[in-house]
Amino acid sequence: MEKQKQKLIVQAAPYLSHGITAPKAMLDIIYALIPVALLSVWFFGISSLWVIISATLGGVLVEWLFNRERADNPLKDGSAILTGLLLGLTLPAGLPLWMAFLGGVVAIGLGKTVWGGLGNNLFNPALLGRAFLLGNFPIAMTTWPAPIGDAGIFSVYPSTFTWPFMQVATDSVSGATPLNLMKFQHQFTDVGSLFIGNVSGSYGETSALLLLVIGGVLILRRSIDWRIPAALLGSVFVLSLIFFMVDSRLYPNPFFMLFSGGLMFAAVFMATDPVTSPLTPKGAWIFGIGMGAITVLIRLFGGLPEGVMYAVLLMNATVPLIDKISQPRAFGHGLKKDGQ
Amino acid sequence: MHSLSAIFQPILAVLRGDEDVLPSFSHGVHPQEHRAQTENLPIQRAPFGKTYILPLGQHIGAPAKPVVAVGDKVERGTLIAQAGAFVSTALHAPVTGWVKAIEPRRIPSGQLQNAIEIEADPYASQRLPTKAAIPWQNLSLDDFIQHIQNAGIVGLGGAAFPSHVKYALPDGVKIKTIIINGAECEPYLTNDHRLMLERPEATLQGAEIIRQKLQADAVIIGVELNKAHALDALNQVIKAHHYQHITAKALRVKYPQGAEKMLIKSLLDVEVPVNHIPRDIGVLVNNVGTAVAIADYFEFGLPLIERIVTVSGSGVSRPANLIVPIGTRVRELLDFCGGLTDNIKEIVMGGPMMGTPITSLDVPILKGSSGILAFTAVETHKPKEYACIHCGRCLDACPHFLNPARLAKLAKYQAYGEMAKLHAMDCVECGACTFACPSGIPIAHLIRVGKHEIRAKK
Numbered sequence: 001m002e003k004q005k006q007k008l009i010v011q012a013a014p015y016l017s018h019g020i021t022a023p024k025a026m027l028d029i030i031y032a033l034i035p036v037a038l039l040s041v042w043f044f045g046i047s048s049l050w051v052i053i054s055a056t057l058g059g060v061l062v063e064w065l066f067n068r069e070r071a072d073n074p075l076k077d078g079s080a081i082l083t084g085l086l087l088g089l090t091l092p093a094g095l096p097l098w099m100a101f102l103g104g105v106v107a108i109g110l111g112k113t114v115w116g117g118l119g120n121n122l123f124n125p126a127l128l129g130r131a132f133l134l135g136n137f138p139i140a141m142t143t144w145p146a147p148i149g150d151a152g153i154f155s156v157y158p159s160t161f162t163w164p165f166m167q168v169a170t171d172s173v174s175g176a177t178p179l180n181l182m183k184f185q186h187q188f189t190d191v192g193s194l195f196i197g198n199v200s201g202s203y204g205e206t207s208a209l210l211l212l213v214i215g216g217v218l219i220l221r222r223s224i225d226w227r228i229p230a231a232l233l234g235s236v237f238v239l240s241l242i243f244f245m246v247d248s249r250l251y252p253n254p255f256f257m258l259f260s261g262g263l264m265f266a267a268v269f270m271a272t273d274p275v276t277s278p279l280t281p282k283g284a285w286i287f288g289i290g291m292g293a294i295t296v297l298i299r300l301f302g303g304l305p306e307g308v309m310y311a312v313l314l315m316n317a318t319v320p321l322i323d324k325i326s327q328p329r330a331f332g333h334g335l336k337k338d339g340q
Numbered sequence: 341m342h343s344l345s346a347i348f349q350p351i352l353a354v355l356r357g358d359e360d361v362l363p364s365f366s367h368g369v370h371p372q373e374h375r376a377q378t379e380n381l382p383i384q385r386a387p388f389g390k391t392y393i394l395p396l397g398q399h400i401g402a403p404a405k406p407v408v409a410v411g412d413k414v415e416r417g418t419l420i421a422q423a424g425a426f427v428s429t430a431l432h433a434p435v436t437g438w439v440k441a442i443e444p445r446r447i448p449s450g451q452l453q454n455a456i457e458i459e460a461d462p463y464a465s466q467r468l469p470t471k472a473a474i475p476w477q478n479l480s481l482d483d484f485i486q487h488i489q490n491a492g493i494v495g496l497g498g499a500a501f502p503s504h505v506k507y508a509l510p511d512g513v514k515i516k517t518i519i520i521n522g523a524e525c526e527p528y529l530t531n532d533h534r535l536m537l538e539r540p541e542a543t544l545q546g547a548e549i550i551r552q553k554l555q556a557d558a559v560i561i562g563v564e565l566n567k568a569h570a571l572d573a574l575n576q577v578i579k580a581h582h583y584q585h586i587t588a589k590a591l592r593v594k595y596p597q598g599a600e601k602m603l604i605k606s607l608l609d610v611e612v613p614v615n616h617i618p619r620d621i622g623v624l625v626n627n628v629g630t631a632v633a634i635a636d637y638f639e640f641g642l643p644l645i646e647r648i649v650t651v652s653g654s655g656v657s658r659p660a661n662l663i664v665p666i667g668t669r670v671r672e673l674l675d676f677c678g679g680l681t682d683n684i685k686e687i688v689m690g691g692p693m694m695g696t697p698i699t700s701l702d703v704p705i706l707k708g709s710s711g712i713l714a715f716t717a718v719e720t721h722k723p724k725e726y727a728c729i730h731c732g733r734c735l736d737a738c739p740h741f742l743n744p745a746r747l748a749k750l751a752k753y754q755a756y757g758e759m760a761k762l763h764a765m766d767c768v769e770c771g772a773c774t775f776a777c778p779s780g781i782p783i784a785h786l787i788r789v790g791k792h793e794i795r796a797k798k
Binding site: 008010011013014016018020021023024025072117120225275277278279280281323327328329330335 | 369739742
């Protein structure tokens, strides 16, 4: 046999891998968002698609701009697309496109790149972009259009194509969100229609049923940590149940709390962002319960109708601390004498 | 695209039930098994080669001291080096031949180590001299320990810890349970599987000898359920020979089931406290290969001069389970298996999760070498490394409940003191964290480096 020069690879064990890569994990979440996006187009028409695309483009543009010199371009890991999609799905359907685009720019620029890129940011980038928009354009960001109904999927809200910094058309068919109705008119929306999703709100916050199904699939695929949605939803339920039992006319019933607003969407997609949530299992519980408590407090006693976004962002800031105090008990440590 | 089966697999795992009924430890990972290539291949004897290299320090502890000189004629099975200390063991000639050299030779880890090189006598029959069985029943524990040390028997699971050291119990320590490790959790390897299947009598005989000598109450043989035939074989012999104190138990298939402390947790539901060894809680763990080696020694007077090695991987033309004399060069072993394929990428000694990469085919098989794996592009992957995304998969994988992501980050920043505080020294380097990492970070390797630095500072 002829002798061949073979170059052998020498690397440290192990030689096998699970096969899941970071981009694949993100792709999983992106796939999971597609049905949500489709449903929002069904409810709010083609405008919603434009908003999602604008937010994503804004994010991808900044990611490219900051990293164009790098050899390993992080655009390939798909995280910018994911952030843009997540942001887009939390915006009102009638939001002017330039605002959505700006939101995407801020989400990636201030939410991720300045921190050092993927894996280093403290706050959820999509929610940071959303907080920026809400702070700067409070009217546009709280003008929730009613579902389009008979107008047809291809009808566009008049505000969609406004130019930057020109008057936002506010005469569109706007509908108050269920949480607004609760807070300011003291009127509770039927839990059944919340569950299906045919109510005013951002795309992502409309159908609790769809989000529950998607969340379930993601948990089974181990794409998201089940502990965070469990802790968040569980603590919101328990806390609001306590208030409901104290005074059922003043406070909404716990199912209303679960299925209204952005809670479901945040529980499945926002709070579970691995980068900005705790590393440890115990930490995941603390993180989730903290978010649940803040959400309930803001919704019932704060000046805002919805508090999930701030709940997530506030708890994001505590993640390094949570990680520090919630180190897992190492095997064989802290045992009683008999090893049990 | 992701297949549907990937979605339903976790559901099925719960619905099937078999997964959760069997005992196991917490955490761990499920690598693909890759055993089909060799699990049905009966153990064969490889033909004798030309030269044998016997490093003097192939066990944990002090190196052995040669008792032969260059040019000496040696018979197969005769002593060539004696134990250099208590934590050390003897070495025997694997073939009849001449001592060609006693000088440093390359060992699989890449270092040079003093070794005895033996040139086989091409005309020798290589038949072992017939010896009477050694009546182990009458031996005192001290004599038994002496016999084991003189037989050169070490743990054959991979660590090569001299077995007799485990049997030397301090005063007042009693071993209640002996665990025979038949988990064989490393993918690809089937040598323990075949051994239990083909030689269940010897496995149980060895286990019974250890039990009686240590006066232990019970022996449990832990076998992962993917070796159900081996389990059946053991159970039949237990029944036929009325081994009252021995039971064979099925375990869930999970890596690293065969790690000593994991196996104890799986079978006895007890955690060995940190900084303690199993005997502190009255448990002793031996590999099935070790049990068979002990049985063979007392039955035939055969010291540890050969072991069973699985040769597998897509880069090997003819995979096999072979009886290999210690000291056989990897090259000769692979030649017998039809040689390597042209597209070979990587050669590993041991299992695919904890094995060592080898850079030369002239390194010898050691007492602790359980497999030779030759990988082509089919298996080899050099993952692209991404930033840690804090997903926590490594925490869910770590059988010692450490925080591998944090430890790896600290290792990168050379914060070794901080690593020690987070129990880096507890790490058994099983590699489950690296296996699970979606960002392709060599977590286990980084922790290994950190442990090395922590040890160096002490």
